[in-house]
Amino acid sequence: MDLSGLSWGMALITPLHRERPAGAAAILMWLVPLVLLLLQRAGTRPRVRRTLGAGLAGGLMAWAGVALASFMFHLQRPGTPKERAGPFLVVHMWWTIVAVMAASLLTAALVAAFSRRHQLVRALIAAQVTQLTAYAGVFLLYAADGxxxxxxxxxxxxxWHAGNGLRVGRTVVLLTFISTVLGAGCAALVGMGAAEAVRRVRMRARARGRVRGRRAAVGGSARADVPVPALAADVPARRASIFLRAGTVLALGAPAVFLAAVATNASPASSAMASRLLQESTEPAKQPARHPGGNEPDRTPPNSESSKLRSWQTWSWLNNGGAVHTQRITRAVLALDTEILRTAAKKRHANGKVDADEKTFNRLCGALDERAAEAAGYFPVPVQDLQGPWSEALSRLRHGARNCRTVSVPPKGSPPRTPAERERLFTTSLNEISEGMRDIGNAYRSIYQAADTHGK
Structure with a gap:
């Protein structure tokens, strides 16, 4: 379940880091609110102290989420540090990323919803404070590990493991900086829309509850309001406000430039992330000794670095797309199975047969063929013994899906077939799809077991 969520989430947020326009939009969404904070005139500026307070509260919420994830995973830790540096640590990092992003987006939405003026500016600045505070918490969590x-x-x-904290923190920044900034802007718009909807509902309720009759002003003279003379501006307070705004812009703007440079100048990959974590969290393994003569090949034990590398490569294959492609194929097959069950539940004719929606089956089998083709076009399985069964299963699945399409809606120019022959070929294609899915399940389990052997 954790690996499934990780694969789906990584596929969603990782492509943003490879797009230069996304990086440019993120840095603009970070810096523009700070510039507006400086340029707005007195009396119209957003309340800086409350905005910073809301951001710090969001940061504490992120810390609480990261701490909760660490506590829950602490109960499931493997026995040795080497085992903990495997997929266990990467899944832990995934939930850390979820906590950071969730806290930032929730802060932006709440600040935008409860602000009367400058909703978007305040929401983005508060989300920035939350994001930076969360990054600091991630660094402390991994640097003080133990x-x-x-x-x-x-x-x-x-x-104290400062290097561990820096490398893990850098990975979290790579995977969250751009997506969190863009997501905070979207969350702020959602918060503004929700608050506006609530205000309209309240206004309508007040309008309906108003008393229609009003008192008529009888007699008496209207007293004009005496304007209160404006007090002279407090110079020290004004200076303090200027220093606070300038310090806020400097404290938030400088890290943004650095983080944006880090996030846009590297393309994160889960395999690289896992390798960095492994190198930081375990002692360097000794190289296997070579034979003095140099003629005989090295014989590495099952727990050698080569087997570990293959395990990591296989896990990376799953994480970067193998699991996602398998899930897409499964969803396509489930849709086809649903149509089969719906067709079987129809009223039968005298001969015991039912009418099938040929266009629907053609569409569902075509979608299954496309999902299988996408999986076949993905990177090969790093272990050669596992690539063969995986490819064969996909080929069988695609062959059955193509036959299903051809039989359900014959293409132009195809040889004519009798209804009995079409029924037989259609049944054969569905059986072939079923066998292909069985083979895919067996191949996927073997791949997953190969990836899970790291550290064992």
Missing amino acids: CLGPLNTVFDGCQ
């Missing part, structure tokens, strides 16, 4: 008791992830001994 000293946090029930929040420890990999290590058991208390020691």
Whole structure:
């Protein structure tokens, strides 16, 4: 379940980091609100202190989410640090990313919803504070790993791991900076829309509850309001406000330029992420000794670096798209099965047969063929012994799906077939699809087991 959510989420947020326009939009959405904070005139500026307070509250919420994920995973930790540095640590990092993004987006939505003026500016600035505070919490979590008791992830001994915190923090920034900034803008718009809808409902309720009769002003003279003379502006307060705004712009703008450079100058990959985590979280393994003569090949034990590398490569194959392609194929087959059951439930003729919607089957089998073709066009499985069964299963599935399409809606120029022959070929194609899915399930389980053997 965790790997499934990770695969879906990574496929959703990772492509944004490879798009230069997305990076440019993120840095503009970060800096423009800060510029507006400086340029707006006195009396019309957003309330900086409340905005910063809301952002810090969101940061504490992110810290709480990261701590909760660490506590829940602490109860499931493998026995040794090497085992903890495998998929366990990467899944833990995924939930850390979820906590950071969720806190930032929720902060932006709430600040926009409860602000009367400058909703978008305040929401984006508050989300920036939340995001930076969350990054600081991620660094402390992994740098102080081993000293946090029930929040420890990999290590058991208390020691400061600054390099570990920096590398993991950099990975989190790579995967969240652009997507979180863009997502905060969308969340702020959603919050503004929700608040506006609530206000309209309240206004209508007040209008309906108003008393129609009003008192008529009888006699008396209207007293004009005496304007209150404006007090002289407090110079120290004005200076403090200027320093606060300038400090806010500097404290939020400088990290943005640095983080944007980090996020846009690297393309994150889960395999690279896992390799960095493995190198930081485990001791460097010794290289296998070579034979003195140099003629005999090295014989590496099952737990050698080569087997670990193949396990990581296989896990990366699953994480970067293998699991997603399998899920898409499964959904396409489930849609086809649903149509089969719906057709079987129809009223039968005297000969015991039912009418099938040929166009619907043609469309569903075509979608299945496309999903299988996309999976076949994905990278080959790193382990050669596993690539063969995987390819054969996809070929069988595609062959059955293509036959289903051809039989359900024959293309132009195809040889004519009798109804009995079409029925037989249609049944054969469905059986072939069923066998292909069975083979895909067996091949996928073998691939998953190969990826899960790391550290064992």
